[in-house]
Amino acid sequence: MAVTPLVELVGAGYAYEDGPAVLSGVDFGIAEGRALVLLGRNGSGKTTLMRLLSGGLRPGSGTLRLGGADVAYDRKGLVRLRTSVQLVVQDPDDQLFAASVEQDVSFGPMNLGLPAAEVRERVDAALAALDITALRDRPTHLLSYGQRKRAAIAGAVxxxxxxxxxxxxxxxxxxxxxxxxxxxxxxxRAAGTTVVMATHDVDLAVRWADDAAVLTPSGIRTGPAAELLSEPELLASAGLRSAWAPVVGAFLRARGVLADGVPGPRTPEELAALGS
Structure with missing residues (x-):
């Protein structure tokens, strides 16, 4: 029995004003509980895809579905979407705007009109999840880059x-x-959030993700990360270098160090452990 994706684009396309289509005829869904990585060269459409999935852009063609139902682009429909799907942009300075960490993290829940007690509870939980509780009163402009990254994610969480x-x-x-x-x-993820990550780091993708979506000039290829990211031709077509882990795994199997079907090391540390 097919499982309905949490959020899904069906036949979706998008073109910016006076420009060619960035995406066309895209069928793409996010499955619950899976760590999904998006990879592709600059200009491949990753950012557009993420903004379509989170409601920042509306498809020029096709449909966005949430829990199997078409998303309505009115206030009620967008609130429903944005309380289910949150996008954190690459530069935290594009997302942080309040005077302190706590004020920034509380903005979203307060904007939903939640009771003050629930807002406090959500803020406390988000700060704890990102390990920045001690920074709650810190001015955002005094945070380190890594702290700003985590504060921006806390606001989404x-x-x-x-x-x-x-x-x-x-x-x-x-x-x-x-x-x-x-x-x-x-x-x-352990607490039940489905996480999607866009990255250029293929080694990180192999190590971290369950599933991968690779954006190429001929369309989007999806599948299990370990299998998909072992295809050099696919990675080359997406402007990406080969991943370290599949190459090392194939080398070890060819020399009888690893049996067929046994997962290979994903990091240099795991490789070193094989010889200990």
């Missing part, structure tokens, strides 16, 4: 979305900051 879409969330973070953010995303 406070809306209690079913789907959280992140545009290049690890860009600009040092290795420690990336690992801390990945731990945060793991916690959000």
């Amino acid at each position: 406070a809306m209690a979305p079913r789907v959280l879409i992140l545009d290049e969330p690890t860009a600009g973070l040092d290795p420690d900051g990336q690992e801390r953010l990945l731990d945060v995303l793991a916690g959000l």
